[in-house]
Amino acid sequence: MPELKLDRITKHFKNKIAVDNVSLCLKNGVYGFLGANGAGKTTLLRMICGVLKPTAGEILCNGSSITKLDGDYRYMLGYLPQDFGYYPDFTARRYLEYLAACKAIPRELAKEKVQEMLCLTGLESDQRSKIKTFSGGMLRRLGIAQALLNDPEILILDEPTSGLDPKERIRFRNIISSLSKGRIIILSTHIVSDVEFIADEILLMKQGRIIEQGSIQEVTASVSGKVWEYLADPETALRLNDTFAVSNLKNEDNQVRLRLVSDTCPCEGALPVQPGLEDVYLYHFEEVSEHVEHLERRTL
Ligand SMILES: Nc1ncnc2c1ncn2[C@@H]1O[C@H](COP(=O)(O)OP(=O)(O)OP(=O)(O)O)[C@@H](O)[C@H]1O
Numbered sequence: 001m002p003e004l005k006l007d008r009i010t011k012h013f014k015n016k017i018a019v020d021n022v023s024l025c026l027k028n029g030v031y032g033f034l035g036a037n038g039a040g041k042t043t044l045l046r047m048i049c050g051v052l053k054p055t056a057g058e059i060l061c062n063g064s065s066i067t068k069l070d071g072d073y074r075y076m077l078g079y080l081p082q083d084f085g086y087y088p089d090f091t092a093r094r095y096l097e098y099l100a101a102c103k104a105i106p107r108e109l110a111k112e113k114v115q116e117m118l119c120l121t122g123l124e125s126d127q128r129s130k131i132k133t134f135s136g137g138m139l140r141r142l143g144i145a146q147a148l149l150n151d152p153e154i155l156i157l158d159e160p161t162s163g164l165d166p167k168e169r170i171r172f173r174n175i176i177s178s179l180s181k182g183r184i185i186i187l188s189t190h191i192v193s194d195v196e197f198i199a200d201e202i203l204l205m206k207q208g209r210i211i212e213q214g215s216i217q218e219v220t221a222s223v224s225g226k227v228w229e230y231l232a233d234p235e236t237a238l239r240l241n242d243t244f245a246v247s248n249l250k251n252e253d254n255q256v257r258l259r260l261v262s263d264t265c266p267c268e269g270a271l272p273v274q275p276g277l278e279d280v281y282l283y284h285f286e287e288v289s290e291h292v293e294h295l296e297r298r299t300l
């Protein structure tokens with residue numbers, strides 16, 4: 001089973017520090033890197049893949065530097081980049097066969113693997129369609145299929161659910177769960193629900209640093225006693241919404257139920273409630289993640 005060690009990894013772009021002294025030890029399991037735009041997720045993942053060289057620090061796989069391991073390390077990797085490129089005129093099958101050849105997978109095994117991946121990602125019936133006719137969700141699934149062709153021990157997925165609708169997101173989560181045994185899966189997202197149910201460990205990234213790390217229970221415990229619910233009249237709700245970080249608003253008859261994050265009791269009558277990962281995100285990033293914005297937030 002693989003073990004990845006990041007030893008004081010830093011990346012500078014001119015005078016910008018994109019990743020700042022990150023040390024981690026990753027073993028078997030699903031790791032969800034959660035952070036706002038520009039937090040440094042892609043930069044860190046690209047260094048883990050070996051496509052970007054750190055300014056300082058070292059990445060070790062099973063005790064050896066990934067630079068020294070070179071091809072042996074790449075053979076262990078599957079990578080879905082954030083800006084995954086493809087050939088629009090290829091069919092899905094041909095594209096996967098082509099990439100299998102690039103990864104030096106023997107021909108017979110490649111055929112088998114391509115078929116297996118088409119089934120796993122639900123693209124079997126679309127395998128003869130040209131990629132340019134694919135929806136965003138189908139493209140992401142194709143991206144996951146190519147990353148898995150070599151049965152990688154380390155799977156790195158950068159924003160794998162961007163552009164997916166809720167149904168596709170659930171499908172994606174199920175695929176990841178089915179793959180999670182015996183490998184390291186690293187995925188980055190700014191959508192809490194992507195990692196809430198499947199990650200063994202959550203890593204919150206902000207301004208190039210890991211600011212929280214642990215199981216969902218451990219990470220949510222960090223905001224214990226800071227999440228409140230309050231049933232307010234619409235006018236008070238508006239005022240509270242302007243003053244506090246609100247993670248959810250819900251109309252109930254003529255009143256509004258607010259869920260808000262605050263170090264101290266926001267108003268008399270507010271009750272402390274069990275925190276969720278969404279609340280942790282809001283506490284650290286003071287912005288409502290896309291999930292709440294689109295699915296749960298109700299206008300006043
Ligand atoms: N090639 C580059 N040259 C200069 N600056 C860069 C480069 N790549 C990234 N950066 C900067 O490094 C910081 C981290 O970027 P990165 O893409 O790693 O963030 P991210 O967490 O992946 O964001 P997003 O959620 O938008 O994908 C940003 O400020 C970005 O502008």
Ligand SMILES: [Mg+2]
Pocket residue numbers: 041042043082158159
């Ligand atoms: Mg990114």
